[in-house]
Amino acid sequence: MKPAQPLVLFVALVAFTAILGFAGASVGSEGWEPLFFRAGNTDASILWDIRMPRTIGAWLAGALLGLAGAIAQGLFRNPLADPYLLGSATGASFGVALCLVAIGVSPIAGPDWVGHWALTLAGFVGAVAAVLITLVLAQGVQHTLRLLLSGVVVGMVFGALSALVMFRDPGIMRAMQSFMLGTTGFLGWSSVALLAIVLAVSLLAAIAFSRALDALALGEVTAASLGIAITPVRTVLVIALALATAAAVAQVGLIAFIGLVAPHLVRALAKPTHRWLVPLSALAGGVLLLAADVLARWLLAPREIPVGVLTAVLGGGYLIWLMHRRPR
């Protein structure tokens, strides 16, 4: 199959985004019900205060995960790498678990905004802390294998710690489950702004280093021979990866497969260099998560399926299809 032109794929993904954006704004607690044509204050509020930020936020979170996945796969030279490899997922879980316990201990502790932002902040800090610990354990970014192993270890330890916290305080279990399966239900405009800023910054960083990522594909020695400074490049990319993942996880919880599948899909359809792969993966990630979110809201309205369940089904299905069509 002849690879598609990156530009064609770009246009297609933007088109999908627009369609899904319209769908996202039209699917609500009654299923399909576009509100643009009805007047009335409540409806306008529902559209602008609830559905729009949620839809845009879902797309942004997906874009962050897709971007992080592209960086992870380039950094680790492994098409099966995903952004949670450095322990950020379980780090976020642990942060959220601790925060839920703390809130439970002192329910009327802080001002209103604390409740709203505390969990998000806890998730973000937890994710970043886990990645930092991974870096320390691996003694820097020079050795890919050591990084991967440290990430696995840190992931397991934080997972165990989260389980321990839940064991000590089972009251938080339902809230933790909600976090771990992912939801876009609580995204407001401030979350959208935050996600957009992090996306812009990490996208710029990744595109700036896209040539380095291409060179790394040929191996570290060859990349060094082409003048790439491996350690600083790796450091910046790991930071971008950590920030993008942490921001997404903090806002929408743990959503599986998007980071793995988005760059994979782009590479299956076109064979771009990272200059295109990075933004296309972000676009693809946004489309995938938004599609899953719309379905999650639509299928059993007004009940909501946790979005992480749908991404697992869709992502798993894609991987199975992949296994069966490639001869190798």
Next chain:
Amino acid sequence: MRRLVSSFIVIVAAMLVLPAHAAPPKRIVSLLPSLTETVCVLGHCDTLVGIDDFSNWPEQVQRLPHVGGLDDAHVERIVALKPDLVLLSNSSRAKARLEALKIPVLAIEPKTFDDAYTAMAMVADVFGEPQVARRLWARMNESIDQAARLVPPSRKGVRVYFEVDAGPYAASESSHIGEILKRLGAVNIIPAKLGSVPKINPEFVVRADPQVIIIAAQDAAEMQSRPGWGRISAIREGRVCALDSAQGDVIARPGPRMAEAARVLAHCLAK
């Protein structure tokens, strides 16, 4: 009708594991808070020798040895207390182990409002005092009706939203909380057909515009700052009932304290 059937099934399931008792039990271990409360309300609190980590009412049981949580009871500790009856839920993993060790168990899992009576009746039966259960149940229902009178007529038919957990998970009409609210004259915005504690789209709550929101105190602050929720009548008019953990316990357990639950809820509705 569905409730009758489920109660029936609960009774049959329980009877299958309940061995014949010559004498009433003297050493009971309870692994479910509502069953602990039931035993005490029936006047046999002194027979309790061990409880689970979450049983905390009445105060005197707090001094008893704890034998584990709902899913991870310590079989050894239970056996060491030499009980002649263990009360637990059907889904408890200790059940099979205890039966294999020939310890008498009574498995009850009250989920709905009527299940609470079934549980009370079964425990009373074990002590050979079925009439006590009937009496207590009648009294409880009277108390609930009294609580319903605490809600002024102007507040009858008020739209209420009860959030069980962040998610958001809400209590629908078919949950025991929903039934109590109905008896108090409130209208639950979550219909029964969605299940007993469904995870719902937050948009649905905004649409339904409840006039009263009942939620755990620790979740109350975050709930009010959710996108679009500022327009909900309950939040605009300050009719958010934040339950502390003691109140949360009373309401969450379908057991003998539902009258007190009704009183708490009635105060919430009357605000």
Next chain:
Amino acid sequence: MTSEILMPAFRASNVHASLGGAEVLRGIDLAIASGRWTSIVGPNGAGKTTLLKALAQLTPWTGRIELLGRDARAMPARERARAVAWLGQNEGGAEDLLARDVVMLGRLPHQPWLGPASAQDRVTVEAAMRTTQCWDWRDRPLGQLSGGERQRVLLARALAVDAPILAMDEPLANLDPPHQADWLQTVRSHVAKGGTAIAVLHEITMALHADDVVVMNAGRVVHHGACTDNASRRAVEEVFAGRIVVREIDGHPVAIPHSGKL
């Protein structure tokens, strides 16, 4: 330009290198001439790849190395990247990149950090790909090419750097005889234009087509001289403990495997 022909491409003094705690290079003193093709041969584990990597500044070393007369440690990475083009063993992994994008990577040392590819870049890439005869599949992803086709793309990538020194580690992997002959031709024309080529080769016959040969054993250089020298041929036979003999056929040196003693 003339002075570069006299100045050695590399001068190594007392160079030591270790890999994973074990010492691989045990004091190398070597001067590799510019404008000539030098082969590096020796048994497995002699340190050939490590020596080449150390010279190309791709592995840590101690001692002193001069690159085109300048202290290698003092040279900025980009300048060094423009001076030495590297072709390594097993440069796999870029399965999803198109062949011409892979070759374009060779232009990295010349490109500004964020700028697009220039016309000069495109011209150089095409020339390199035509030289190694892989221009026809420039739009195919690397993963869809055979071993030999892939190797030619990677060789083109090294040529695209347009560096005066070509350092190659086992460049003939997967190449069939006609393409091995092409490679010979490419190296010779690079040298004819004033460039330097250094190749680690385990195909002794091909290695002896070079101008000079460096024979290594157990981390040391045991011989360095012209391939036409009989002393060099004897050194090659000895380092392989008599398991090969070097004979001349039609004026070309040929290494023949030999079982048993001479």
